[in-house]
Amino acid sequence: MDAVFALCAFALGYLFLRLVTVFYAGAGVTIFAALYAVLVLAYAHCSGVRCSRAGWGWLAFFLADSLLFLRGIAAPLQPAALLFLAGLAVYWTLVLFGARLSGRVDGCLGGDLRNAFWWGPFGNFSALPGALAHGLKRRGPGQKQRGAAAPAVLLGILLTLLLMPLVLFLLAGADPSFERALSVLFGWIDFDFPSVFLRLVLAVPVSFYLFGLFWGARRGAGLRSSAEKLCQAAEKRRSLGFAAAGIPIAALLAVYLIFFAAQLPYFVSAFSDLLPAGFTYAGYARRGFFELLWVTAVNLALLFFLKRRVRPGGRARRVLSALLCGATLLLLGTAARKLGLYIGIFGLTRKRVWAAWAMALVGVVVLLALADEFRQLPLARALALLCCGWFFLLCAVNADSLVLRYNCAAWQAGRIEEMDVSAVDPVFAAGALYEIRWSASDAGLRQRCEEALGRAANRERLRAESGDRAAGFTLAGLRASRLAEKT
Incomplete structure (x- = not known):
């Protein structure tokens, strides 16, 4: 066998x-x-x-x-x-x-x-x-010879x-x-x-x-x-006292307190739709966005160090961990609000959809880490299943079609100034391109949609000629080719 x-x-x-x-x-x-x-x-x-x-x-x-x-x-x-x-x-x-x-x-x-x-x-x-x-x-002579x-x-x-x-x-x-x-x-x-x-x-x-x-x-x-x-090795790694993580957590919390107090009007405006003096909406939305994400990553690394290397227990640990998680969620929420403002001005792109997806995932991870401090959870199991499901949804959602439909609606409502169909993959956005082609009143937009569908059909033709006709076949590509023929 x-x-x-x-x-x-x-x-x-x-x-x-x-x-x-x-x-x-x-x-x-x-x-x-x-x-x-x-x-x-x-x-x-x-x-x-x-x-x-x-x-x-x-x-x-x-x-x-x-x-x-x-x-x-x-x-x-x-x-x-x-x-x-x-x-x-x-x-x-x-x-x-x-x-x-x-x-x-x-x-x-x-x-x-x-x-x-x-x-x-x-x-x-x-x-x-x-x-x-x-x-x-x-x-051997006494064994079966069949087969x-x-x-x-x-x-x-x-x-x-x-x-x-x-x-x-x-x-x-x-x-x-x-x-x-x-x-x-x-x-x-x-x-x-x-x-x-x-x-x-x-x-x-x-x-x-x-x-x-x-x-x-x-x-x-x-x-x-x-x-x-593995369990014994994990227990050996968690041999450090709380001071190893408590001291940097307390120091970071003090810095965050001073930071939020000094920048309170600036960051409160992110949630109240008020523009600080001396900023444009684009500059305000971009200012500090990636820095906030990096600070969030530092906090996650510190939480991971706390879970993996520090002995559990103690009220001080739970309080400081809760404060660090709260500060992380506040920083993450501020970055998310800045991203929302930027999307409201310039529309969606595939990278902005993925950034929002990643921030939502990090927020759920921080909440799970916070809950684990007060009530023992199967944290490894929850995180593994969460990340698997989250990535599956990321691949399952057609981000290009979502981006194009949102931008078209925002452009028609006057919220964004430019409707750029080249910012999406025309193969995956073919359905939205076809619908906009026949429903839009702007002749220039219809022309751009036709050109994008033509590019999608050409890409599928080149893929078929490359020798991967069957292996690289996708239903999205087939649909894009047929919709291009209809136009």
Whole structure:
């Protein structure tokens, strides 16, 4: 059984190199995720492992996230989205085979991810050739012979697929007559021998990694550490007295008190829509925005240090932590209000949507840290699930369409002076562009919408001609091409 699944892992490794691309991550990622799920579920079924309720839940989340690539994900988010999807895949594999350190999402999550990404696959990197060697070795005279030749036949086919493209490519380069003969025989097939051979070679380490992952998770082989060791290490790290964090917290609170007292009219105006003297709205909205975010990041780092390295307990700790969290929320709220003022003047952009998303996430994290000081919460579990869900929503929301619709409504209402359709990705904003094209009364705006739809159609045409027609296919791109044809 292991020999058969080892060969399936090699085929899956080849498909990974063919379907998953960084520049055009689309339907190929969804297809590969579905194939990986089918292979691992089949291996678990043949191994007598039943999928638990948690396993089905993480599988549903993994497949739902992969479907976002079929819909289409904005290019700046694609590398992070691919890494996130890979994390879901390897973590679900551990959940399916019951290989998590503590059996749930908690403070051992970091150890689980290290096992899933590194120790499990690379610790069992030789499992695939070992499984093939075990399937190919001769059986004793008293053992069953049925199916003994199947692994040998499959290995022979595998070696043929590896060697044949290389030999044909080299012979075609050595003799023009043989090259013409190959063009007659295989010219009707769109087959790039060098690319296929390169993928077959690179599929070997990829398949070793994939097979080592679920083979090791099934047997618990190669996995490092344990829940007890991680808990003991965490307790050892929390050996410092409160003075280690209390002194800098008290000093920062004193600075914040002086800062807010000195700048009270300036910052109160952010919430009362009053413009301080000597400022324009644009200058006031930009002034200090990133500095406030950096101060918030410093406070978060101090809170993280407090949770990880300082012993719990004590009224002074709870009071100072609550004051620091309150100051952080006040700084974050001021920055959010400044961002709101800037959006009200100049409209939305994709970066401003993501900045608002990040500030909302940080605010929830600070609230959870504050609640944990007064009532013990499963903080690691809450933060992990929160960040997973928050990032999933970030990828799921069509920010470009949201930006364009908001800006169009604000421009028509006279709140912003300029309607710039080039600030969005036309592929993802194609629906909004098409609606504005037929509903807007301004001829110049309609012309700009038509040009943006034309750019979206050209991008899809270039993607299809690049060789990633299937792997990079997205429903957003298909819709953009069809709407461009209608205009």
